[in-house]
Amino acid sequence: MSLDKLFGVLVMGGALLAVGGCSDEDRDDGQGPLTGAPDAAPGSADATPSPGDGGELAPCFCNVDACCERDESGAGTLQPGFECCWSTTCP
């Protein structure tokens, strides 16, 4: 990556955090997810990621959630059934 691409990678990539992929209704107001479900909303830190049903990919914070696994070289790989949201990547 070069300096020329930083605007797209940082500014536009960051903007996707605000609009893309996962639920926008996960305010950390101490009242849990607004969906009414007893468990944390998909993609939140409290969620235990699980592959989506019916062929849908489960959204995941790939940099903090347990949806990535490491191979022998130490590289992180996204597990089947998940998608990385908000521009996160497997460490």
Add this chain to the structure above:
Amino acid sequence: MLLVDHVPLRLARVWLHREKVEHEAAAQFHRLGGEMRAAGLPRRIIDLADAAAADEAEHAILCRRVVDHLAPGLAPLVPDPVGPLGPVGLSAGRRALYASVALACVTETFSTALLLEMQRLATDPLVGATVHRILRDEINHSRLGWGHLAWAVEREDVSWLALFLVGMVHALIRSDLPPASYDDETAPADQPGEGQGVLSAARIRDVATRAFEDVIAPGLARYGIVARSGA
């Protein structure tokens, strides 16, 4: 001969300062996560701030390894205490946004640009691996600020931040940029160091200028934040 003997120590001192700055950054992102919670931000953004705090603590460990690689035995510097960023009287939401812009949109974007250049020039394998790892994280840290800004602008006018942009950049120049280079401005331009992740002051000025003009200023302007003369 004397110059050669001193070079590793001078380079190690730069990384020593980076180790200290990384500890301070960890504390700042930890504080930012708390401010975001107080402001009721989406958990997905708070999670990134928390992750950034953990990353920065790890970066300090990585910097220590480089210090010990270049000049073993240098004692760590004591990190400065971290307090709230920005002027008094800000609401919780504006306090968190100010900190996000200062820490992530400005500081982490500068850092990402400098690390890209360090990665390009690094010849020492340990330094190259360290820079690569830190760079990967800094990209996410910068994005967290731009994401916070994009989220906030949908809810309120954020142009008030323009009053503080020049101050943020000046604070960065005073505190964070000097440790990236030799502390001796009189050092010859061809002095070794860039292979060990220590850029010349001239190169830092060039990269920082490009980062501001090509990324930070247009990025902020996208949200109506334009630096005001004399601010």
